Amino acid sequence: MNGKIMAQNINFYYEGVQALKDISLNINPNEITALIGPSGCGKSTFLRCLNRMNDTILKTRLEGKVLLDDADIYDPKVDVVELRKKVGMVFQQPNPFPKSIFENVAFGPRRQGINNHSQLCEIVEKSLKAAALWDEVKDNLKKSGLSISGGQQQRLCIARVLAVEPEIILMDEPCSALDPIATLKIEELMHDLKNQYTIVIVTHNMQQAARVSDRTGFFLMGELVEFGITDRLFSRPKDKRTEDYVTGRFG
Amino acid sequence: MVRETFHHELDKLIGNVLIMGSMVEKAISHAVDSFANLSMEMAKQVIEGDDMIDQKRFEIEESCLRLIATQQPMAGDLRIIISTTHLATNLERMGDYAAGIAEINLALQANSRLQTLADITRMADIGIDILHESLKAFVDRDSNKAREIALRDDEVDSLYHKVLSKCISAMVEDPRNVPVATRIIWVAHKLERISDRVTNICEQVIFAATGAMEELDSD
Numbered sequence: 001m002n003g004k005i006m007a008q009n010i011n012f013y014y015e016g017v018q019a020l021k022d023i024s025l026n027i028n029p030n031e032i033t034a035l036i037g038p039s040g041c042g043k044s045t046f047l048r049c050l051n052r053m054n055d056t057i058l059k060t061r062l063e064g065k066v067l068l069d070d071a072d073i074y075d076p077k078v079d080v081v082e083l084r085k086k087v088g089m090v091f092q093q094p095n096p097f098p099k100s101i102f103e104n105v106a107f108g109p110r111r112q113g114i115n116n117h118s119q120l121c122e123i124v125e126k127s128l129k130a131a132a133l134w135d136e137v138k139d140n141l142k143k144s145g146l147s148i149s150g151g152q153q154q155r156l157c158i159a160r161v162l163a164v165e166p167e168i169i170l171m172d173e174p175c176s177a178l179d180p181i182a183t184l185k186i187e188e189l190m191h192d193l194k195n196q197y198t199i200v201i202v203t204h205n206m207q208q209a210a211r212v213s214d215r216t217g218f219f220l221m222g223e224l225v226e227f228g229i230t231d232r233l234f235s236r237p238k239d240k241r242t243e244d245y246v247t248g249r250f251g
Numbered sequence: 252m253v254r255e256t257f258h259h260e261l262d263k264l265i266g267n268v269l270i271m272g273s274m275v276e277k278a279i280s281h282a283v284d285s286f287a288n289l290s291m292e293m294a295k296q297v298i299e300g301d302d303m304i305d306q307k308r309f310e311i312e313e314s315c316l317r318l319i320a321t322q323q324p325m326a327g328d329l330r331i332i333i334s335t336t337h338l339a340t341n342l343e344r345m346g347d348y349a350a351g352i353a354e355i356n357l358a359l360q361a362n363s364r365l366q367t368l369a370d371i372t373r374m375a376d377i378g379i380d381i382l383h384e385s386l387k388a389f390v391d392r393d394s395n396k397a398r399e400i401a402l403r404d405d406e407v408d409s410l411y412h413k414v415l416s417k418c419i420s421a422m423v424e425d426p427r428n429v430p431v432a433t434r435i436i437w438v439a440h441k442l443e444r445i446s447d448r449v450t451n452i453c454e455q456v457i458f459a460a461t462g463a464m465e466e467l468d469s470d
Contacts (some may be wrong), residue, residue, distance in 0.1 A: 247327055248253060
């Protein structure tokens, strides 16, 4: 089966320092793929290659191909804004805009030229419902996006991504700033979202990767050491380095 | 990120399995000694000692639960803990067999062993030996050794059939042998089951070492 995203022989350099070494990885549609590994292993760099977020960093260079539905996203003809609409991203720290909850979610659709109020209301409600936040905020849509709790802010950011109807959601440690209950809500949400979206998550929390993902990739010093079905990777890893990492024998 | 405290706890858990193993080895040895010597005192000791084996099992299972709940073990560590729970169950049942032999001894009330003593003793010796070796393989995560050990179950099986046929012949020869022959068969059967339990332990060693769930032949 062809992956939704196929990374082929990716090498990535920050000012000549190689951060990713010949990474090839297929991300299946409607699955959650987790990327784990110690700090500096390249997992976030790899994630950021998938929607060309690394383009924003100076003196970087990428070799190889990233195919999204068989089309190379690094092709010069690709419109990066369109690409990032298809491949949305949620970051470590919730980063709502200093606007109302409603406007946070409506921001993307407005940028796409949707100004009809009832249409926007529909999108906002649908997105907030999909992000499992609607019931908590429906009576306070005019409240500032910054006034709600951290866990709610992160779900608001997910709703903001969903509002532009992406196909893929990249999550870079989306729960690292959240408490266990808020984390659980995001994890449950991911589970619901995967029916409709393809999700790639970078996480430092191995238990989280084990709980939420279908497949896991273990990165170490810029290499993809092992990639496979999550259940297997956490119970019977093939590579000794993966075993050492997941059992905490590293160091 | 080296999890020293957790791995220390894991070593303690494996140490506890070895303690339980030696308790069971001793119980089997004493049970068969009491069979050989018709020592009622020793038989009673084995029966009473079984409570301590049962307690050890719960202690080990409790530790396994606690480690799973609090440490979220992964990969090889998780497999060791899961295997340990199976080992504890199997060892506990082996302790029951030893206590069962001791109970039969209390009811034996006859000096004759119908020429099965050497076979029974040999069955017990092999059982204790392979139990010991299987626990060593567990500590070493040695799956090849586990497969080798499991093969020795055949020796115990053939001794069991030897005892069985001797007892049947004795019963055919003289019906007055029936009570003692029946009990000797029970003793031999329990020893044969002990050896089967060692095979289960060997399967767990393979799982702990490799993650493969293998059925080793055991009748």
